[in-house]
Amino acid sequence: MAKIIMPDSFLAVTQGEHEIQVQVENYRELVTELTRKWPDLADLLSNTAVAIDGEIFQDPFLEPIGDQSEVYFMARIEGG
16 A cells, blocks of 8 residues: 655644555545545645655646555645
């Protein structure tokens, strides 16, 4: 199962749960699973970047997530 690491900004919504493991095939399935468990997480997820196995994505919806993947959520970086 993939290991999902939540940032501190998510902890109020996840009732303090910082790390979970889920069985998903891609980022879209991960978002579906997380918002099923925590519906209020939807807005936060739409405003974050994600690192999957060390690679940062701004819009990762079709990115694959393997059984041994690690997924980290983080604030989006904005340029100017």
